Amino acid sequence: MLFNTSHDLTRFWNILNRLLKYISIWKKQLIIAFLCLIIASITEVLGPILISYFIDNIVVSHNLNITLIVFIIIGFIILQISSVTLNYYQTILFNKTAVKIVQNLRLDVIKSALQQPLYIFDTQPIGQIISRITNDTEIVKELYDTVIATVFRSIVLICVTLIAMFSLEWHMASIAIIIFPMVIMVMFFYQKYSTPILRKVKEYTENTNNQFNEIINGMQIIQQFNQEKKFKQCIKKNSKLHYLARMKILRLDGLLLRPLLSLFSAIILCGLIISCNIFSTHLFEIGVLYAFISYLGRLNEPLIAITTQQSILQQAIVSGERIFELIDTPNQIYGSDLLKLNSGSIEIKNLNFSYHNNTFYTLKNINLIIPSKGFTAFIGHTGSGKSTLANLLMGYYSFNQGKIYIDKRPIHSLSHQTLRKGVLMVQQEPLILADSILTNITLGRHISEKKIWQVLNMVQLTSLVQSMPQGIYSNLGEKGNNLSVGEKQLIAIARVFVVNPKILILDEATANIDSETEQNIQNALLSIRKFSTLVVIAHRLSTIIKADNIVVLHQGKIVEKGSHKILMHKKGYYWKMIKTQIKKY
Structure with a gap:
């Protein structure tokens, strides 16, 4: 040839x-x-x-x-x-x-x-x-x-x-x-x-x-x-x-x-x-x-x-x-540490991150400590780096500079199994499989139907599922098109509620849910805090007001952090964002 x-x-x-x-x-x-x-x-x-x-x-x-x-x-x-x-x-x-x-x-x-x-x-x-x-x-x-x-x-x-x-x-x-x-x-x-x-x-x-x-x-x-x-x-x-x-x-x-x-x-x-x-x-x-x-x-x-x-x-x-x-494309790199997470403590030191090794840093010099079973909220304008930081905590991306410790262990040393069992996330746009409600919640995990119904009740989906012809065995169709956006988010929340991860991250997970259902979710989250560390990304005041620590991000930097009361007293970035939100309503 x-x-x-x-x-x-x-x-x-x-x-x-x-x-x-x-x-x-x-x-x-x-x-x-x-x-x-x-x-x-x-x-x-x-x-x-x-x-x-x-x-x-x-x-x-x-x-x-x-x-x-x-x-x-x-x-x-x-x-x-x-x-x-x-x-x-x-x-x-x-x-x-x-x-x-x-x-x-x-x-x-x-x-x-x-x-x-x-x-x-x-x-x-x-x-x-x-x-x-x-x-x-x-x-x-x-x-x-x-x-x-x-x-x-x-x-x-x-x-x-x-x-x-x-x-x-x-x-x-x-x-x-x-x-x-x-x-x-x-x-x-x-x-x-x-x-x-x-x-x-x-x-x-x-x-x-x-x-x-x-x-x-x-x-x-x-x-x-x-x-x-x-x-x-x-x-x-x-x-x-x-x-x-x-x-x-x-x-x-x-x-x-x-x-x-x-x-x-x-x-x-x-x-x-x-x-x-x-x-x-x-x-x-x-x-x-x-x-x-x-x-x-x-x-x-x-x-x-x-x-x-x-x-x-x-x-x-x-x-x-x-x-x-x-x-031949290199696989996602994980560590070899197979030990389960003992706690949900998070420590971030001098973290810098840019996508695709660009010179523009999405996150700049992030330093943060989140105690085990604590409730921390990330807030900031669009593009401030909130979701990027959440993805780094999930181990989805390698970072340029700095350290992230989960359970006092470097995140890059943790195995894929340890990370996926110990750290879970609910995203703003969840994926719904063209399968039954049961399959969408369990995702291949061995979970009893009794537990499924308990979680469905917790997220206010019991009446919806019972109204379906086959209950939890009802097929949701392609991308769950027969569900509302809010109902899809509740399905995604139910996925993580059936287990007790050491760290639970919610990325605008309640954005499309009505106020009454959100309040029920908040109550469920409070019960989960007995087992898990909560990291919540949200804009709603009702979602973040009860957080132990609110971290305000602006252009990839932490500009403020503290409780709702402390930040409101400072009258800085957080105070301006909350005032703007109140004016809208």
Whole structure:
């Protein structure tokens, strides 16, 4: 294959090698499939030899031996049936194995995606990730069930055909093999010109998936602001680019593959005809000539098949490159400390943080102590760094400078299991699964139904759930669209209320809940304080007024901290924010 640089060649073989490694656990099935291919190829090649024998020994010599004719016919039919049957079984085996391999590959991609740092999802559109998991793995599947099977079958068929040709007449066979350097030349050119085009095709496909993802998720906003035409034009533009790139590949296929190879076969056939006049006529028998013409046609097909697989192979390599790029992305880093949290104490020392290692710091010189079972509230204007600080306490991001201690242990030393069991968060926009209420609350944890009903009562959802046809087994639909925003938040709060984490973080978790329900939630939080440290991000005065310590953030810095009474007495940032809030009401 032709590559622009040795680096491209190395990358190609590295990706292909990694893709082929997935075959190793299915060796037995593939060996059986390969054996079927070999035997099928032999039976396919033996057919013309029988016909050649029939022509030379019966037709030309006018020897009408009925018994011999019957045996030749029966033998030919058996060979054809054997070839068809074995080809059927090898196709089934290759496809079955390919599906299993792709399942493993997709599991590896999903596993990697689930363990990646959150900043990956902050910078990469979801549609691109979905495209790699679905479209790219489906293209790679063709490597296993089409490319490998076709290439191996074609090589076996070519080898068996050449053996048969040389055993019949080596002069003609020598002329026929001239086609191989011609085919290799075609493959070189195809490789060179198809690779950049195929990368563009993948890029346009990915963009289309991402655009559809944005349209479906933002359908309400698109219709509200009458932007249907604009988004339609975006899809149309990208689809046109995809179409033009595809047409380039089709033109390349149409020029370099079957027509050109058929021309080469025609040239070789002309060479065979000319050779009949050059060499002694006794070297060539009519049956042998028929066999060679038949073999030349059969030789042409596997050569075309191998060259055609270049396109699929290139697409599989490009897709494999994108898949492994996702798989090779470093996972979220956690420590090795598996001990459970004994307390919910938090200490932050000289913390500085910026997203994506930018020079602009979102958090600057944060110093804070939150005692175990304390109630601390973060307040500040939009963009002040409240949610960022909460995400750092969850261990979602690594930070540039400073220290965070949880239970007097550095947060980076804590294992994933310790953090996820000991520190929980309720976000402002919770994720609701298209599943039952029970599943949405338990999320795979072993929690009794009795406990579920207790928590539902605590968050004021009992009457709603009881009104549903199947109670806690009722399906909430896609993204919980049959629930209000406030009811979704209550489901999310119920998720953490079923356990007693050492640290509970609420990021505007009561923003869309009515005042009466919020008061009930506040009462529930007071009971949770017996077990947990509360960190609450909120703007409502009712949510934060009872906090032991209120931390006021402004442009990433702590500008004030203290109780509600102390901060109101200072008449600083907090006092101004509360006064502004009171005026609104």
